[in-house]
Amino acid sequence: MITETTSHYDHLETMSVGELLTNINKEDQTVPLSVEKAIPQIEALVTQIVARMKEGGRLFYIGAGTSGRLGIVDASECPPTYGVPHDLVIGLIAGGDGAIRKAVEFAEDDPEQAWKDLQVYHIEALDTVIGIAASGRTPYVIGGLNQARAAGCLTGCIVCNPGSAVAQAAEFPVEVVVGPEFVTGSTRMKAGTAQKLVLNMISTSVMIQLGRVKGNKMVDMQLTNIKLQDRAAKMVMSELGVSREKAEELLAKYGNVRGAIEAQQ
Incomplete structure (x- = not known):
């Protein structure tokens, strides 16, 4: 071999x-x-x-x-x-x-x-x-x-x-x-x-x-630590053009990036 x-x-x-x-x-x-x-x-x-x-x-x-x-x-x-x-x-x-x-x-x-x-x-x-x-x-x-x-x-x-x-x-x-x-x-x-x-x-x-990525972003990732929460907030801010406070509010409500973005589109 x-x-x-x-x-x-x-x-x-x-x-x-x-x-x-x-x-x-x-x-x-x-x-x-x-x-x-x-x-x-x-x-x-x-x-x-x-x-x-x-x-x-x-x-x-x-x-x-x-x-x-x-x-x-x-x-x-x-x-x-x-x-x-x-x-x-x-x-x-x-x-x-x-x-x-x-x-x-x-x-x-x-x-x-x-x-x-x-x-x-x-x-x-x-x-x-x-x-x-x-x-x-x-x-x-x-x-x-x-x-x-x-x-x-x-x-x-x-x-x-x-x-x-x-x-x-x-x-x-x-x-x-x-x-x-x-x-x-x-x-x-x-x-x-x-x-x-x-x-x-x-x-x-x-x-x-299987549709688990949007663009080049992990929109379904689990927000299990501060780093990932920060990444998610930035993704939502960039996609929707909203403030960090609004992005964090959406993430808290919908649980992930995909849900936050789709709720506003």
């Missing part, structure tokens, strides 16, 4: 801090170019997701280790950013929530567990399951995709090796081949960065397609 091949760099322990940082950065600069090559695959997957979610489907991410954590991060950020329900985009990790902070030994090796985890959410045919696995060989992900596909769900994946078992299990695979890691086999580095970039692209484009 390419993700396990030897680093282009050696004798890392002899490098200065500046050399280490410079060389890691050089490797990181290759990641967006690798993602760019996968845009047609990402587009095909997103198009299918949007169609299903418009009919009431949900989006699930399944993964182990770093890949699972990245899916959970992306899913957890959708409700505050776009005002969607917490059960619309769901991230699942091998080993359960405890594995978010601490590795759970051998959790990723059970090909039946992902489907059991998905069934807790009463998964249905309109739902989409995206498996995330840098190696492309994680049994937890392969088993989950196979069973989800058999149940009629849409299946996709994000992997960093070509021709993997995970990609074969998914209808719409996204393969981002980033090459050897700076530290051999440490896929939390370039592979993890690539997965994060692709997840950003998927969830953001899906939410825009």
Whole structure:
């Protein structure tokens, strides 16, 4: 597997801090170019997701280790950013929530567990399951995709090796081949960065397609802290040409930017 091949760099322990940082950065600069090559695959997957979610489907991410954590991060950020329900985009990790902070030994090796985890959410045919696995060989992900596909769900994946078992299990695979890691086999580095970039692209484009952005603004964001309240007030002030006091009054009444703006139009 390419993700396990030897680093282009050696004798890392002899490098200065500046050399280490410079060389890691050089490797990181290759990641967006690798993602760019996968845009047609990402587009095909997103198009299918949007169609299903418009009919009431949900989006699930399944993964182990770093890949699972990245899916959970992306899913957890959708409700505050776009005002969607917490059960619309769901991230699942091998080993359960405890594995978010601490590795759970051998959790990723059970090909039946992902489907059991998905069934807790009463998964249905309109739902989409995206498996995330840098190696492309994680049994937890392969088993989950196979069973989800058999149940009629849409299946996709994000992997960093070509021709993997995970990609074969998914209808719409996204393969981002980033090459050897700076530290051999440490896929939390370039592979993890690539997965994060692709997840950003998927969830953001899906939410825009679902009407959760107006212009370029997060009009449905939840006003859960002072920073977001300030951002919302400025958005309303700019859109409606009103004072800050009026903007805050509208936000207090309608609860979000969209409601405040649409009430005055």
